[in-house]
Amino acid sequence: MSVFKEILPEEIDNNTFELIGKDWALVTAKNGNGCNTMTASWGGLGIMWNKPVAFTFIRPQRFTYELIENEEYFTLSFYGEEYRKALQFCGTKSGRDYDKAKECNLTPVYDEKAPYFSEAKLVLVCKKLYAQDLNEESAVDKNTVLPNYNKDDYHKMYISEIVKVLKK
Numbered sequence: 001m002s003v004f005k006e007i008l009p010e011e012i013d014n015n016t017f018e019l020i021g022k023d024w025a026l027v028t029a030k031n032g033n034g035c036n037t038m039t040a041s042w043g044g045l046g047i048m049w050n051k052p053v054a055f056t057f058i059r060p061q062r063f064t065y066e067l068i069e070n071e072e073y074f075t076l077s078f079y080g081e082e083y084r085k086a087l088q089f090c091g092t093k094s095g096r097d098y099d100k101a102k103e104c105n106l107t108p109v110y111d112e113k114a115p116y117f118s119e120a121k122l123v124l125v126c127k128k129l130y131a132q133d134l135n136e137e138s139a140v141d142k143n144t145v146l147p148n149y150n151k152d153d154y155h156k157m158y159i160s161e162i163v164k165v166l167k168k
């Protein structure tokens with residue numbers, strides 16, 4: 001039996017700035033019969049087209065980018081401080097070279113539309129609604145934005161409906 005309880009998006013009582021910016025998230029998607037995950041600390045949660053959504057930004061060179069492009073669903077999941085080392089690993093190593101779940105002792109769960117890990121304290125199951133590459137022309141404050149893209153590797157923005165929230 002799952003120790004997770006389903007809650008509504010509006011019942012998430014964490015501070016979003018802390019949750020994403022400080023705690024960091026794992027972005028996880030199917031990879032064949034398995035999964036891959038990467039750390040993300042940029043993004044947000046909010047409302048778009050009258051739906052609860054997550055905003056996620058993925059650079060094109062990530063293995064996760066390839067996977068998310070091919071999937072309708074992915075998850076964002078959040079962990080306690082004891083997983084900081086695991087999140088560091090998942091944010092510096094590629095799934096092209098490692099089975100990151102195995103390396104970090106994370107236990108994949110496949111009972112939703114996209115995988116997540118049983119060690120999470122909070123899981124958002126996300127369904128892609130809209131995806132668009134950021135670009136140089138659209139940068140308004142170029143001094144803030146453009147130094148992040150010296151390699152021309154503009155993030156792709158995904159706006160995804162939060163279709164399920166699981167909390168421990």
Ligand SMILES: Cc1cc2nc3c(=O)[nH]c(=O)nc-3n(C[C@H](O)[C@H](O)[C@H](O)COP(=O)(O)O)c2cc1C
Binds near residue numbers: 024037058090
């Ligand atoms: C704290 C932290 C936050 C990160 N946030 C993002 C992010 O929001 N978007 C992104 O594209 N990469 C981000 N990264 C980098 C990816 O997690 C990293 O490149 C990872 O190795 C990609 O793995 P993959 O090739 O298996 O997809 C972050 C890394 C760290 C350590």
